[in-house]
Amino acid sequence: MTPQMLRLIPVVAIAATLIAPPAHAITGSRSAPGDAIARSLVTVVGVGGRVCTGTLIAPTIVLTAAHCIAAGAANRVVDYSTKPPTLITPRRIATHPQYSTQAMASHRATPDIALLQLASPMAGKSTSPLGAPRVPIVPGARFTITGIGISSPGASDVGTVRAAGLVATGKPGTLQVRLVDPLTNNKSAGMGGCTGDSGAPALEDQNGRSVIVGVVSWSTGPDNSAGCGGLTGVTPFTLYREWIVTTARGWGAGL
Numbered sequence: 001m002t003p004q005m006l007r008l009i010p011v012v013a014i015a016a017t018l019i020a021p022p023a024h025a026i027t028g029s030r031s032a033p034g035d036a037i038a039r040s041l042v043t044v045v046g047v048g049g050r051v052c053t054g055t056l057i058a059p060t061i062v063l064t065a066a067h068c069i070a071a072g073a074a075n076r077v078v079d080y081s082t083k084p085p086t087l088i089t090p091r092r093i094a095t096h097p098q099y100s101t102q103a104m105a106s107h108r109a110t111p112d113i114a115l116l117q118l119a120s121p122m123a124g125k126s127t128s129p130l131g132a133p134r135v136p137i138v139p140g141a142r143f144t145i146t147g148i149g150i151s152s153p154g155a156s157d158v159g160t161v162r163a164a165g166l167v168a169t170g171k172p173g174t175l176q177v178r179l180v181d182p183l184t185n186n187k188s189a190g191m192g193g194c195t196g197d198s199g200a201p202a203l204e205d206q207n208g209r210s211v212i213v214g215v216v217s218w219s220t221g222p223d224n225s226a227g228c229g230g231l232t233g234v235t236p237f238t239l240y241r242e243w244i245v246t247t248a249r250g251w252g253a254g255l
Contacts (some may be wrong), residue, residue, distance in 0.1 A: 012065070013042035021096045024071055026232050030157065036126055037146055037210060040126050041055055041148060042055070042056060042125070043078040043129065045075075045087070046069070046117070047070045050068060051148075053146075053198065053200035054199055055198045055200075057127065057130045057230060057248070057255065058127055058179075059121035060117055060118040060119070061116070061118075061255075063086075064116065065235070066111070066114040067114045069093060069095055070078065075116065075203055077088075077090065077118065079122055081123035082198070088118055088122075091117045094114065094115050096112075097243075098111045098132070100134070109173075110235075111243075112217040113237075113240055115244065115247055128203075128210070128212050128235070129143075130255060131204070132213055134206070135238060136172075137168055137173070139167075139169055140167050140171065142167055143177075143193075143204055144164065144199060144202070144205075144210065145163070145201065145234075146162065146200060147193045148161055148197070149163075149193060149195055150196055151194070152189075155214075158196040166180060166232060168233035169186070175231060175239070177254065180230065180231055186223060186231055190232065192219055193233075195228070196251045197216050197254070198215075198218075199216065200216040201216075216234055217233045218222065218232075219232050
C-alpha cells in the first residue's frame with residue numbers, strides 16, 4: 001500500500017480559496033453535508049502550499065490533523081466573512097504529544113490530531129459535536145467524511161465543501177480505521193478523501209445526530225495505488241478524545 005498524506009496543493013490553489021467562499025456542492029461525491037456540519041468546516045493553510053480541512057468543535061477551537069501543522073507561526077485559518085477574505089493567525093496550537101512525523105512518513109499509525117485556538121469566534125460559523133466511535137468498530141460500520149479537498153487527483157477545485165458516505169474495511173482498530181466507498185470497494189475509483197481533506201472530520205450517526213469521531217489522515221487510489229478514490233485512513237478518537245477535551249478546556253473552551 002502507498003498511503004499518502006493529503007496535505008499539499010500548489011500555492012495558486014491557496015489563492016483560489018481566497019477568491020470566493022466554499023460552495024456547498026456535491027460535485028465528486030454522492031451526498032452533501034448538512035448545513036450545520038458545513039458551517040463548522042474551515043480552511044487551514046500553511047507554509048509550502050499546504051491546504052487542509054479543519055472543524056470548529058468550540059467557537060474558538062479548530063480540530064485538524066497534526067501533519068497539517070507547520071512548525072513556527074506559519075499556520076493560518078481562512079475567514080471568508082470579510083471581503084477580501086483574511087487569514088487568521090491562531091493564538092495557540094497543540095499537536096498530540098505522541099504524534100510522530102517519522103511514523104506518519106513511514107505509514108504507521110500515530111495520533112494525527114491537532115488543535116488551533118482562535119482569538120475570537122468566526123462570523124457565520126457554527127460548531128460540530130465531538131465524540132468517539134462506537135466500539136468495537138466492525139467492518140461495514142458507516143461513517144461520513146466532509147472536507148474542502150479536491151474532487152479528483154489533479155483537480156484545482158479545492159475549497160468546495162463535499163461529503164462522502166464510507167464504510168470501515170479490513171480490521172478496524174483503536175489506532176487507525178480504513179474507510180472505503182461501498183459501491184467500488186477499492187477496486188475502481190470511488191468516493192474518499194483527496195488532497196485538501198487532511199484533518200477533515202469523520203462523522204458517525206449516534207442517536208440521531210452526526211458526531212465527530214475521527215479525522216482524515218491519508219488516502220490511496222484504487223487497489224492501493226497512489227492517489228485518491230481507494231482507501232481513506234482515519235485516526236479515530238477512541239484513545240484521544242480525552243486529550244482533545246482536556247487541551248481545549250485548558251484554553252478556556254467549554255466542551
